[in-house]
Amino acid sequence: MEDKSEPATVSVSVRQFVTARTQELIAISSRISNPGGKEKAYTPFKHIPKNLRRRAVSHNVKRMPFRFRPKVSDTVTKDGRGNPLSFVSSSKVKKCGSRKHRRRKGNLLLEFNRRQRTYKWMETHIWHAKRFHIEPKWNYKIPIAPCDKGRRALYRSTKNYATMQDISFTSVFQLDGDFDVICSGFSSIAPINSNALSIGARMFATGERQGKLHIYKQEAYPFGYIGEVHFQWLKKRESGSSVWLWVHPAIREEILKELVLVFDLNLDFHNNKSCFDEDTSSKMTIDEIKLLPKNLRDRSQWTNTGKGLSLTDLQGEVNRIRFSGPETLNVLRDVLRTSVPETAQQIVESNAKSVLSSFLSDQDLLQRQHLVWNLLDNFQDFPAYSVLPLIVRDPRVFLPQSRAKILLNNEENSDPEDDCTDIEEVEHLDSVVEMETNSEINNGTASHIPEVGELLTTFISKVVSPLEDYHLRLNLIKEKMTDEDFCKRRAGLLIPGSEMVLGWEENQIPVILVHRPGTSNSGNYSDCGFDLILPAGWTMAFWIAFAYRAVRVTGLRDSVSCAFETGNLHSPYFPPPDSYFGAAEKLTTEESKRGEYFNLAPAKRPNLIKLSCCSPFTQDYAGLLEFWKDDTDAKTDPYYILRDQEKLNLLGRNVKSKFWCKLVENLSSIVNIHQCLIGVRIDILGRGKPADGAIICIPTISDVEKYSSQRKISDIPIHIEPSQSDALKHKERLDFRQKHQKIMAFLRKKRKKLRRENKQCDNDDVLLANNALIHHYNSQKLSQVYNHNMNNMWLIPKENYLETYHNLSRKPMGFFTYGGNEYSQGKCSALGYVSAVALLEFAKNAASNKRLGQFVLVRNWVDSLIYRTGKLKILNL
Structure with missing residues (x-):
């Protein structure tokens, strides 16, 4: 039988055999790892049993079994081809400590300071963060509005009681040097035409009052407007003069650049070392550690050794709270209780090294301060913009147990020590009055017995605020009793809620009170009040005290509403369109409104082409001035806002008195009239609520006749703009x-x-x-x-703006900056700007036909074709 079996293998290649078996083993292992093959590759997360698969496993590698962790780490930090992902840092990520570690006091303070690296915090930030909407603005975290809906409640508080706002974000500079050199420098950037008084006026130079200036770029008036600056001269010193400059944070860099240019200053010192890296292990109090981000001890300074000038940045050294309302003075009197001479004497005797010992040792000054402050019970007793320095007691000592309002002549809330009813105090006051009267009689200047206002003026002229001393401001926080120690003392009271008696241990705080008469272009509402200037580290103590007196806290949006109620268009809350600040805010607003519009579905958007709306997201003043240019060679860019106070007052009186011929004459005398804008206020007659960006137009005779015949029927519009084809x-x-x-x-x-x-x-x-x-x-x-x-x-091209303006059935005059319902008037109104040339034509029409009067047309051209009626009024500064 033939053997059909294959011949036996004579030799075997070990290399080929091992390679083949290795590939088979790899294929078997791969199939076991991925049963579905390449099309169904399993991730390492799916290798664990199903009962252990949790959502948290995919977020925490340590929850995986140990043998799977390397593969999981690769899938988390690498893509499918083994390359590291872009968002994975090559450096080792620092592990966040446990909650127990993070909640330690020292770590909480470090975290508190660390979070201020990007945006600065005011001292009241934590208080606001719990109750307000906060937005990053001007390198600060700014409280915008309270979380509750309370615009009407805000109006009632401002009208009947008191409101407060923390404006410590305002930048502060101190300019030192010769008085005449400072005044001559400001004369080139603060022209007298736009300012009622110069910085060197007699009423400001003594340091008894605070002033305001409109700042322009050097020798650029009326163009190149920068913004508004408040100033306060410090008391006369032996070596030169000093002035504080309060600047809005949005224009801080522009003002600083202009001051450096005008006075030829050079940066002498600027701290580059981060204050967050300082060693806090030394014996520093909690309040001192909280102030580390403000970097109070190392300040930026600009000097001019030739002229003896120096400019120092005081940001954070002093804070400012703004109060408004008729009951503001009563609230301030209840919280700001002046130092008692007996307690001050104990402090001087027990603690001679106190920073305030030299001020507290003057018993006569303290007694005069105590009497004058408690005699002031009327807002009209204060001279306008007067500066009142005071040394007051710690407000935590007499903090009420519950929140309650401070009403006029409320005996329950009055303090016996603050009542000027003691016989000795009355006799002392009589002696002071008699002494001052006799001195005036001897000088031949007395005509009557001094009143409270005169006593206040005399006191202000003689007293010097301790806050003017740089070293005192820095060392004041060291002597503050911490809140922890204070609460322990208060917890040990036998009668809860009674006033604490600390004796010489009680803190005495220097403050400055600035009178603010307010502005009112509406007639029924005013934002009069006071500004309270406090040293660093003491804001929260006073803030809580005022909050317990039921003072309503406002934010940035509420301040805009208050400025609108007063009709103050030149407030910093309404950025002027002719400044860099206004241009930046304009771009931000335009981007926001543009996003809101195009987020709507096409069927829900107003068709701007049919509405003939050229600039739906902002006010196109450049196109408006181009429309009113009668001469092809006339320049319309750049434009400026008229701030000549004398001219504005004259124009306002002409419109109010309806002297149209004089108005035409005064308008014709304006320099560069084709580039000029004038601030106006429009009161709506009848129905209609004006929106921001609404257009103001010149009416015709037929519009006035139609309004006169249909005055009682407010539903019928005066005029409807013809819809354009799209x-x-x-x-x-x-x-x-x-x-x-x-x-x-x-x-x-x-x-x-x-x-x-x-x-x-x-x-x-x-x-x-x-x-x-x-x-x-x-x-x-x-x-x-x-x-x-x-x-x-969906928009009208910019090259067609001029054609669109010409196609409108009513000639445009200007635009609204802010509009809404005004509670003080009980009707709707708006603030805005009009072209000076358009106002001139409006005056000519009114002069030729008296029936036109102050009658104008208003249209919300973003979403409506209907024209409403309004009454025009020119605003003053």
Whole structure:
């Protein structure tokens, strides 16, 4: 029988045999690891039992079994090809400590300071953060508005009681040098035409009153407006003069740049060392550690050794709280209780090293301060913008147990020590009055017995505030009793709620009270009140004391409402359009409103082309001035706002008295009238609520006649703007959309085809090429271009603005900056700017036909074709 079996193997290649078996083992292991093959590759998370699979496993690698952790770490930190992800840092991430570690006192303070690296915090930030909406603005965290809806409640508080706002974000500079040199420098940037008084006026130079200046770029008036600066001269010193400059944070850099240019200053010292790196292990109090981000001891300074000038940044050394309302004085008197001479004497005897020992040792000054402050019971007793320095007691000593209002002549809330009813105090006051009267009689200047206002004026002229001393401001926080020690003392009281008696241990705090008479262009509402200037580290103690007196706290949005109620268009809360600050705010507002508009569905958007609305997101003053340019050679850019006080007062009287011929004459004398804007106020007659950006137009005779005949029927509009056709633009948008959809479908098919090829291909080079093509066919950038072009098709092109203005049925005069319901008037009104040339034509029409009067037309051209009626009034500074 033939043997059909194969011959036996004579030899075996060990290398080939081992290689083949190795590949088989690798294939078997791979199939076990991934039962579904390459198409169904399992991640390391799916290798654990199903009963242990949790959502948290994918977020915490340490919850995985130990043998799977390396693979999980690779999948978390690397992509499918083994490359590290872009968001994974190569350096080791520092582990966040446990909650127990983070909640330690020292770590809490360090975290408190660390979080202020990007944006600065005011001392009341934590209090506001619990109750207010906070937004980053001007390098600060600014309280915008309370979380509750209380605009009416805010108005009632300002009208009947008191409100307060922390404006410590305001920048402060101290300028030292010769008085005449400082005044001559400011004369080039603060022209007398736009300022009632110069910085060197007699009423300001003594340091008894605070002033205000409108600052321009050097020798650029009336163009180049920067902003508003409040100033306060310090008391006369032996070596030169000093003035504090209070600057809005939005214009801080511009003002600083202009001061350096005018006075030829050079940066002498600037601290580059971060205050957060300081060693806090030394014996520093909690309040001192909290002030480390303010870097109080190392300040930026600019000097001019030739002229003996120096400019120092005092940001953070002093804080400022703004009060408004008729009961502000009563609240201040209840919280700001002046130092008792007996207690001051104990402090001087027990603690001679106190920073206030030299001020507390003057018993006569303290007695005079105590009497004058408690005699003031009327807001009119204060001279306008007067500066009143005081040394007051610690407000934590007499903090009430519950929140309650301080009402006039409320005996329950009065303090026996503050009542000027003691016989000895009355006799002392009589002796003071008699002594001053006799001295005036001897000088031949006395005509009557001095009143409270005269006593106050005399006291202000003689007293010097301790806050003017730099070293005293810095060392004042060291002597403050910490809140922890204070609470322990209060907890040990036998009668809860009674006033604490600390004796010589009680803190005495120097403060400055600045009178603010307020402005009112409406007649029924005024924002009069006081500004309280406090040393660093003491704001929260006073803030809590005022909050317990039921003073309503306001934010930035509430301040805008108050400025609107007073009709103060020149307030810093309304950024002027002719300044860099106003231009920056304009861009921010335009971007925000543009996003809101295009987030709406196309069917829900107002058709701006049909409404003939050129600038729906901002006020187009440049296009408006171009429209009123009668001479082709006349310049309209840049434009400026008229701030000549004498001219504004004259124009306002002419409009109010309806002297139209004189108004025409005064308007014609304005320099660069084609580039001039004038602030106005429009009171709406009848129905209609003006919106921000609404347009103001000149009426015709037919509009006035129609209004006179239909005055009692407010539902019927005076005039309706004819709707414009949008058929051509609509067809362009439709064609553009269809074309874009075809391109998107083509790219989608290409990407789908390439992905299908990748699943069937094992060649790495082909995979890389296909992935590159998929990225090339990505439609994200194409969609961005499409959205930008499509959005522009919903708007009127800028080159057609002038044509649109000419096609309007009523000539435009200006735009509204802010509009709404005014509670003090019980009707709607708005603030805005009009072109001086348009106002001139308006005055000519009124002079030729007396029936026109102050009658104007208003239209919310963003969403309406209806014209409403209003009454025009020119605003003063």
